[in-house]
Amino acid sequence: MSNTDFVLAIEDLTVSFDGFKAVDKLNMYIDKNELRVVIGPNGAGKTTVLDLICGKTKSTAGSIKFKNRELTKLSEHEIVRAGVGRKFQTPSIYENLTVYQNLEVSYPKGRGVFGSLFFKRTDEVVTQVHKIAKEIMMEDILGMEAALLSHGQKQWLEIGMLLMQEPELLMLDEPVAGMSAKERDQTAELLNRICQNRSVIVIEHDMEFVKKIAHKVTVLHQGKILAEGPMDKVQANEKVIEVYLGH
Numbered sequence: 480m481s482n483t484d485f486v487l488a489i490e491d492l493t494v495s496f497d498g499f500k501a502v503d504k505l506n507m508y509i510d511k512n513e514l515r516v517v518i519g520p521n522g523a524g525k526t527t528v529l530d531l532i533c534g535k536t537k538s539t540a541g542s543i544k545f546k547n548r549e550l551t552k553l554s555e556h557e558i559v560r561a562g563v564g565r566k567f568q569t570p571s572i573y574e575n576l577t578v579y580q581n582l583e584v585s586y587p588k589g590r591g592v593f594g595s596l597f598f599k600r601t602d603e604v605v606t607q608v609h610k611i612a613k614e615i616m617m618e619d620i621l622g623m624e625a626a627l628l629s630h631g632q633k634q635w636l637e638i639g640m641l642l643m644q645e646p647e648l649l650m651l652d653e654p655v656a657g658m659s660a661k662e663r664d665q666t667a668e669l670l671n672r673i674c675q676n677r678s679v680i681v682i683e684h685d686m687e688f689v690k691k692i693a694h695k696v697t698v699l700h701q702g703k704i705l706a707e708g709p710m711d712k713v714q715a716n717e718k719v720i721e722v723y724l725g726h
């Protein structure tokens with residue numbers, strides 16, 4: 480397969496922090512509409528890989544191609560504009576705005592909170608807000624102030640804010656941390672829906688949740704891939720049990 484067939488092609492990606500290789504000659508390929516979960520022990524390099532893809536951390540060597548475009552030389556903003564969205568663990572929603580307004584300000588044509596709050600509500604924006612609100616199960620609470628949402632709903636709203644920009648690759652770092660069992664199930668359904676027309680990379684420690692969402696699992700250990708494949712194969716892998724799942 481040539482690189483052009485993948486949404487994301489990571490090759491020989493390396494980053495050193497004072498000589499310590501947090502990511503070490505990593506190769507990883509993500510298909511269109513694939514939901515990949517990255518697991519591994521603390522310090523394995525999972526978050527650093529997402530930081531490298533979104534441009535928050537600059538690589539020491541190697542390449543990251545998104546739809547065949549090299550990302551390692553682009554700024555964080557350019558990477559967002561290229562179609563890569565990233566959600567961090569702590570939600571960064573506007574607590575004093577409504578659900579509707581949070582989605583509206585995330586519409587790409589707006590420029591920051593003030594620019595977009597005062598621009599005309601074109602049909603296009605309204606349609607997009609309703610479409611995304613439905614996807615994140617918040618259609619009925621569009622007028623609610625974000626501060627009043629549950630922890631799970633805040634996480635979904637932030638996913639919705641990213642979806643407003645229609646990213647072709649969405650990356651989520653521990654999306655169900657702190658959620659109730661019901662919210663975890665609903666998040667699994669949400670992710671299964673949204674990967675139908677985009678690729679998604681999720682870092683997660685909750686194996687029950689991983690089973691519900693992963694098309695393929697990549698196990699990282701010391702900045703390298705220890706195993707990769709369908710969940711059942713990875714779970715039965717002795718090396719994986721030894722360094723991660725057995726603990």
Ligand SMILES: Nc1ncnc2c1ncn2[C@@H]1O[C@H](COP(=O)(O)OP(=O)(O)OP(=O)(O)O)[C@@H](O)[C@H]1O
Pocket residue numbers: 496501519520521522523524525526527528
């Ligand atoms: N900016 C940095 N400067 C120095 N060291 C760093 C930096 N970022 C990450 N590291 C180190 O790189 C290693 C990998 O960290 P990373 O956060 O990617 O691991 P992780 O797999 O996401 O772990 P966790 O499951 O605990 O979140 C760790 O040893 C960490 O201390």
